Amino acid sequence: MWVTCSQASLLKGVQLASRAISTRTTMPILGYILLETMKNGLRLTATDLELAVQVDIDAEIKKGGQVTLPARILAEIVGNLPDAMVELKNEEGAHQVEITCEASAFEILGLPAGDFPALPRADGSEIGAIDADMLRTMVSQTIFAVSADETRPFLTGLYIAMEEAEVRFVATDGGRLALRKTGLATTAKQKTGVIVPAKTMQELMRALAGVAGDVQLAMADNQLLFTVPGLRVYSRLISGQFPNYQQVIPQEFKQRIRVQTDRLLRAVRRMSITARDSANVVRLAAKGKKLTITSNTPEVGKAREEVEVTADGDTIEAAFNARYLMDCLNNIDVDELLFELTGPLSPGAIRPTGHSDYVYVLAPVRVYG
Structure with a gap:
């Protein structure tokens, strides 16, 4: 792999992807970011197996490939580089990556890219789209009512229900309930009712800060995928039956x-x-x-x-x-x-x-x- 990109875009990509990094894991690879070349850029992916963040940034691709690098070290390095072009290079099959920027040079050891968990595909499973500003409003007006009681996991997430032209976000901890609904930016392609962990929605809101336009939603195996240009957030779904909130x-x-x-x-x-x-x-x-x-x-x-x-x-x-x-x-x-x-x-x-x-x-x- 041989890639050149700006320090600013690489730093933004690393910071966004790092939101899915867990500090408590027994799997070393989950502390790493996967970097892989695309046709016109570089893709950074991180996951803790419940939440995954995938970011695309502009880059000049001189040689294709993929590597993993430790997220914390990579963030510290890129965050302290000057505002200039950054070059990442490694030999095919090697796990060592050279990072250079002006007069600074680093050699960082990674792990085999093949060890990185594969993310599910969402082809053909689109549900609908929500305006990004409205999505932020709906989350902020409901997420505070989510339960912290892990013995009832089906109450520890936001219930997202989509049907035709409407989407509803519902949260309850048994003592209170918050419901926010709005029209979809595009008509729902399938009736859906899923429970998304509160942590995922909080990280999604941070990742979408400043983002305008529509957020596309799709199902990917037992995960919900949120997509805007250049950014994808995958969330594991919580199993269980959400209470009949209409009766409340x-x-x-x-x-x-x-x-x-x-x-x-x-x-x-x-x-x-x-x-x-x-x-x-x-x-x-x-x-x-x-x-x-x-x-x-x-x-x-x-x-x-x-x-x-x-x-x-x-x-x-x-x-x-x-x-x-x-x-x-x-x-x-x-x-x-x-x-x-x-x-x-x-x-x-x-x-x-x-x-x-x-x-x-x-x-x-x-x-x-």
Whole structure:
């Protein structure tokens, strides 16, 4: 292999691919990046067997080939090279690579490229496409509700459901549920419902930072593939049956509270200071134009705040986990929301005013006294 490329493009490729590198592995090859020549460039691939990132960069190919290099060492070398052209060269069949840039020269040992895990092919299994900005929004508005309980793995990922012209992202940990839906950039070619690990979606968002245009989705064996020009992210899917989330979403309510998002967020944040017991509970009661929020922890103290609202229907007092409330309010990107209640022991629903594409459901906390 004999390749020449810019330091900037090589560094970007190494940094993106390194997002799939695991620091905890018993397989040495998983700490390496596979570099292989393409017709008009260089392809860098890394994987931890659950997540794989593949990046294409522009390069002049003088001689084709493939090698693997240790990701950490490669990143340190390229990151400290001057902003100039970089040359990578190795002899056919050898695992040693020469890296030169202006007056700097390195000889780095790799592992056999044949030992690198093969990635699945996704030919002919396209599902649909989502706008990159919308994808980032959908993830940020749902991923905080994913469970951290590894004993229920089917709750530790985002559920992605595609059908015809719509895609839904759903997350739940059993105590709350977040659902965001939108129209697809292209009509779904097949009905799909898969659970993608939260880690993958977080890394995907970092990899797609600044990317515009559509993100193509495709199935590849038991993996989901996200593709934009020059970048592919593969994710292992979580097995198991995702809960019937439609049954959790309240269809009727007895009280509807209309409130400014930021005002409610700031009030709940203040009330949470004196709600630092195990349940982190705040109580809400609205009547007419006033929402009263209170918290009380015997070992700490108590607090009370009133927020201007418009409340219709019955007067209901309910208690909720303050952190769960703030997680939702921090991710609603409209000025006003609707808080819908059915009863003190029934789930509440939060919806952005004028938008039917997002709903956040949270279970109440039973309190005494």
